[in-house]
Amino acid sequence: MPLGFDDYVTERGRALLRFAYLLTGDYHLAEDVLQEALAKVHGRWSRLRRDDDPNAYVRTAILRQYLSWRRRRSSGETPSELTVDAPGGTDYAETLAQRDALWHALSGLPRQQRAAVVLRFYEDLDDDEISRLLNCSVATVRSHVSRGLARLRDEIHTVGGEVR
Structure with a gap:
């Protein structure tokens, strides 16, 4: 039941x-x-x-x-309650900076790309399921994920300015 x-x-x-x-x-x-x-x-x-x-x-x-969703924020500032469990031996500030950079880059993705990346890597869904959820073709899903990941790679920088 x-x-x-x-x-x-x-x-x-x-x-x-x-x-x-x-x-x-x-x-x-x-x-x-x-x-x-x-x-x-x-x-x-x-x-x-x-x-x-x-x-x-x-x-x-x-x-x-x-x-x-069509409403827009009146400000670009967003408060956050980010908690990070730094692995042993890792610099907490660097870990926090890397996660912040990833979060900032993820928030800059277009909605469809962000949804595709979240569904793929957070929800662990395959292309077929994502295509059903987004109501688009499997090729479009792959394109969204590929472009989203490429943009994330381009935008994420470590604290020292090194591109990852």
Whole structure:
């Protein structure tokens, strides 16, 4: 028997919020995107068949909500609560700077590229699944991921100015 909506959100809520956060780059916006997506899913929850995958359905709703989001921030500044667990022997400041550079570069990607990169490397989805979620061809997914990774490589610099 499939989970009820409340049980599903209780069980998967943190992972869904993390997914929305990776897409949006802003914790508060991620909460808004997730809340709006879950509100839409709630109305359709009883119509999900037993063989439907609620994870894929909800992830698609979040992704579509993110991709259709049109509001713009009034400022380019975004506060963050970044926590980094530096590996033993690694300079904490350098690790933080590298993660900040990666986060900044990721936030600069166009929405489709960012979504494709997040779905590939965070959600660990294959090209076919990503193409279904983004409603595009597999070749387009590969192009988005390839261009996104190339742009990330070009923009990420270490603290010493060395390109990685």
